[in-house]
Amino acid sequence: MPKASSRTHAEDKATTLSNLEQRIAALEALQEVALTFSSELGLNRLLALILSSAVDVMRASAGSLLLYDPAQKELVFQVVQGGSGKVLRNKRIKSDEGIAGWVFSRKRPVIVHDAAIDPRFLNRIDRNFKFRTTAMVAAPLIYKNRCIGVIEIINKKSGEKFNPDDQDLLLAFAGQSAVLIENARLYQQVVAERDRLLAVEEEVRHELARELHDGPSQLLSAVIMGLRFLKQVIEREPARAEAELAELERLSTQALHQVRNMLFDLRPVALETQGICAAIQIYVERQSGDTNLKLQLDTDASKIRFEPKVEGAAFSIIQEAVGNAKKHAHAETVTIAVKKSSESLTLSVRDDGRGFDVVSVEEAYAQRGNLGLLNMKERAELCHGKLTIDSEPGKGTTVTLVLPLNEPRRSARLF
Numbered sequence: 075m076p077k078a079s080s081r082t083h084a085e086d087k088a089t090t091l092s093n094l095e096q097r098i099a100a101l102e103a104l105q106e107v108a109l110t111f112s113s114e115l116g117l118n119r120l121l122a123l124i125l126s127s128a129v130d131v132m133r134a135s136a137g138s139l140l141l142y143d144p145a146q147k148e149l150v151f152q153v154v155q156g157g158s159g160k161v162l163r164n165k166r167i168k169s170d171e172g173i174a175g176w177v178f179s180r181k182r183p184v185i186v187h188d189a190a191i192d193p194r195f196l197n198r199i200d201r202n203f204k205f206r207t208t209a210m211v212a213a214p215l216i217y218k219n220r221c222i223g224v225i226e227i228i229n230k231k232s233g234e235k236f237n238p239d240d241q242d243l244l245l246a247f248a249g250q251s252a253v254l255i256e257n258a259r260l261y262q263q264v265v266a267e268r269d270r271l272l273a274v275e276e277e278v279r280h281e282l283a284r285e286l287h288d289g290p291s292q293l294l295s296a297v298i299m300g301l302r303f304l305k306q307v308i309e310r311e312p313a314r315a316e317a318e319l320a321e322l323e324r325l326s327t328q329a330l331h332q333v334r335n336m337l338f339d340l341r342p343v344a345l346e347t348q349g350i351c352a353a354i355q356i357y358v359e360r361q362s363g364d365t366n367l368k369l370q371l372d373t374d375a376s377k378i379r380f381e382p383k384v385e386g387a388a389f390s391i392i393q394e395a396v397g398n399a400k401k402h403a404h405a406e407t408v409t410i411a412v413k414k415s416s417e418s419l420t421l422s423v424r425d426d427g428r429g430f431d432v433v434s435v436e437e438a439y440a441q442r443g444n445l446g447l448l449n450m451k452e453r454a455e456l457c458h459g460k461l462t463i464d465s466e467p468g469k470g471t472t473v474t475l476v477l478p479l480n481e482p483r484r485s486a487r488l489f
């Protein structure tokens with residue numbers, strides 16, 4: 075008898091050792107993923123590395139990694155290895171559908187011994203992709219208590235069932251992987267934001283070049299030609315010189331005015347020194363007279379100040395809204411209104427132009443590559459303001475920004 079019990083003990087030890095070895099292998103595999111993965115490789119490469127390490131470590135033959143898409147409330151097969159392979163990639167299921175949905179919605183791992191008789195299993199996936207899933211172990215990808223996806227490992231190569239140790243191992247692996255995935259996503263977001271800012275900067279530079287070319291540069295050419303002509307006039311017809319000089323003075327003043335407007339647009343110093351209301355007043359004074367458009371100001375506020383970043387964002391929104399009215403509206407009058415109440419300052423830009431269908435413009439935004447409306451919204455969020463765009467074809471457009479005067483303290487928002 076003692077012999078038998080000592081053999082069991084030895085067997086137990088061997089099993090524990092093998093489990094430990096598998097755990098160490100899993101951690102090493104993940105460390106390897108973290109080391110080889112460089113942010114520039116992109117999220118999909120990272121997901122593929124994570125999945126293939128998990129399939130190897132679990133000694134399985136297939137697997138898939140799904141990420142949650144909060145916009146559609148669906149799980150997306152991001153990477154699939156073995157089994158139904160690439161065909162399944164980017165396919166979507168509801169976030170509570172199938173075994174992955176079960177794991178996702180309960181944030182719990184699961185072992186399935188025979189998928190064919192498990193009511194949660196989506197037979198259509200195997201049917202459609204001509205694969206037979208028998209055993210499966212799946213774990214949620216949890217980051218800061220939020221489930222961001224699911225990793226599924228399918229069919230052990232040995233044909234054995236998955237056991238609770240396998241499940242624990244996958245769960246630990248999934249937890250570490252979720253951190254890597256979130257970091258890679260953050261990096262992607264930062265890169266996308268940087269590219270967007272670079273695109274905006276490029277556009278601003280182009281616009282400035284266009285304005286300089288069409289405005290002051292043309293005027294200065296005219297002044298130079300006028301001066302050459304003036305030389306001849308002085309020799310031949312001195313009596314006409316005075317009229318020519320007056321015209322040259324008019325052109326030079328106009329060029330100076332345009333350059334000052336551009337400087338103001340680039341860096342409205344009044345915004346920093348006197349605040350948003352004064353800056354809007356100066357902006358209106360400078361703009362009127364430049365075009366046929368009538369730009370008017372309706373204000374009952376003057377000395378309200380906000381944080382510099384709020385004033386900068388609000389002023390940019392006004393500039394973009396007036397710019398849009400000039401560019402697109404074919405309006406006769408644009409009115410900037412600045413109204414104060416006990417809780418808020420309301421800034422609005424109203425034009426009597428042709429208006430537009432806001433919903434369809436916003437829907438087509440991704441393909442159009444315009445940035446104006448999007449920038450306005452982002453800036454409004456930045457200054458904790460509320461932005462609304464009211465427009466209808468034929469009925470003009472009103473862009474309204476409401477800035478809270480006493481922003482509630484962040485701690486008060488906790489409940």
Ligand SMILES: Nc1ncnc2c1ncn2[C@@H]1O[C@H](COP(=O)(O)OP(=O)(O)OP(=O)(O)O)[C@@H](O)[C@H]1O
Pocket residue numbers: 398399401402403425427428429430435443444445446447448471
């Ligand atoms: N005041 C307005 N009147 C009429 N149409 C407008 C007005 N404002 C915006 N639009 C419409 O909405 C679209 C999107 O505006 P948005 O400011 O995002 O882009 P844009 O002005 O064309 O380009 P960008 O601002 O990036 O230089 C415009 O192309 C135009 O069709």
Ligand SMILES: [Mg+2]
Pocket residue numbers: 394397398445446447
């Ligand atoms: Mg615009």
